[in-house]
Amino acid sequence: MVGITPLKYLWMDGKFVAWEDAKVHVLTHALHYGYAVFEGIRCHSTPKGPAIFRLDEHLERFLNSAKIYRMNIGYTVKQLHDECVELVRRNGIQDAYIRPIAFSGYGQMGLDPTKCPVQVALTLWNWGAYLGEEGLEKGVRATVSSWIRVDSRALPPQAKCAANYANSALAKMEATSAGYDEAIMLNSNGMVAEGPGENIFRVKDGVVSTPPASSGILRGITRDTVIKFVEDLGYVFRRNDFTREEIFTADELFYTGTAAGITPIREVDGRLIGNGGYPITKRFQTLYDNVIHGREPKYEAWLSYVQ
Ligand SMILES: Cc1ncc(COP(=O)(O)O)c(C=O)c1O
Structure with a gap:
């Protein structure tokens, strides 16, 4: 084990x-x-x-x-x-x-x-891709969890506290035991918050959006990195709440996180996202891979070299 x-x-x-x-x-x-x-x-x-x-x-x-x-x-x-x-x-x-x-x-x-x-x-x-190499390549299958994300009046989601992860584990187990790869958690207002260990982004008609900090999320550093990429690559960016229906009708959806990297979401609760392709997510994925591996001088200030 x-x-x-x-x-x-x-x-x-x-x-x-x-x-x-x-x-x-x-x-x-x-x-x-x-x-x-x-x-x-x-x-x-x-x-x-x-x-x-x-x-x-x-x-x-x-x-x-x-x-x-x-x-x-x-x-x-x-x-x-x-x-x-x-x-x-x-x-x-x-x-x-x-x-x-x-x-x-x-x-x-x-x-x-x-x-x-x-x-x-x-x-x-040593830890490989959290949602699997195949997930990075082909996208993962997600389900909207019956567990809501911890409410900021109960536990502060912006603090990365171990206690929050009992909530995450319930959502993760529910998803995997039902045959999905990962969960999407709503907040106590019924709006999309985040994954159990990832932030979430939506692409619709060329606009890239992610829920604001007030939706009760951890302010991810990969999320912040992607926001910078969105601006640098010239896409329109919005920090806004979205509903469960709006994830079903997105053109593209993806998770971001240090463990998961930038992982496309192919399907949510039996609905194919967009037409199954993810050209914009792919651009962020490629740029991210180049940046973290020191192949993009423009973003070198983000790297602390060990030698
Ligand atoms: C609940 C939660 N949301 C989002 C993230 C993504 O944050 P980051 O990109 O800083 O890893 C993580 C991972 O740390 C997380 O545990």
Whole structure:
């Protein structure tokens, strides 16, 4: 059942440790109450060696998630940046998914996390396309979930907190057990929010749109990257809410996320999206692939080289 291939080192509470020594106690507070914030970042091979994509933006979101949860991480973006670069370098790998996590640690049980130490770890592993290579190529089949996205009055969706992902997991399991690849989650107003671990875009009559932050989404860094591409490639862009019907009648739909990349949605609940082709999504996919692999000098500022 173990799908993770061990690498050499992880980073925990200020130092590099051997992979098998990065352990926590079973009475770790976060394991019981979901009080952990994390990030998902990718490093890719480029002609100049491995490069981490939009590292500082991810680390800023990490510190903001911690701030929302009143968690004092105790490291700056600069310190975490340097440790992430060193982590990739020490492991001697080109492609990696990097997962910083901060959590309420071992020391006290009960709901108030402020009584626990904050533990911080920088982890990484090899991870292929989250929705599969075939999904990237041919598009995935999605279903609108019966689970609504966590409401911002219950849990702040803009904080990447572990607790939010119990909601995501319910939607994901519902989708896959019904034979779909992924879910689309509506918010408590019945408008489209996002996928369990991805943002969503719609293309209609050449206009590219995505739900606004107020729809209750995580403000994705891939989403932000695609918004820049939309503007740079000269398409009309709108940040607007859309209904379930408007996804059925889109010309193209796609997910964006660090894990999923830019993945076309071929079908939603038995309805083919558009005519099944996705020329505009394909342009974003190709540009994204070139940018993350260091083949687009215009966007090089988004890369942190490891060597
Ligand atoms: C709920 C959710 N929405 C959207 C995203 C996409 O965000 P990003 O592009 O920053 O990976 C993610 C992944 O982190 C996510 O978990």
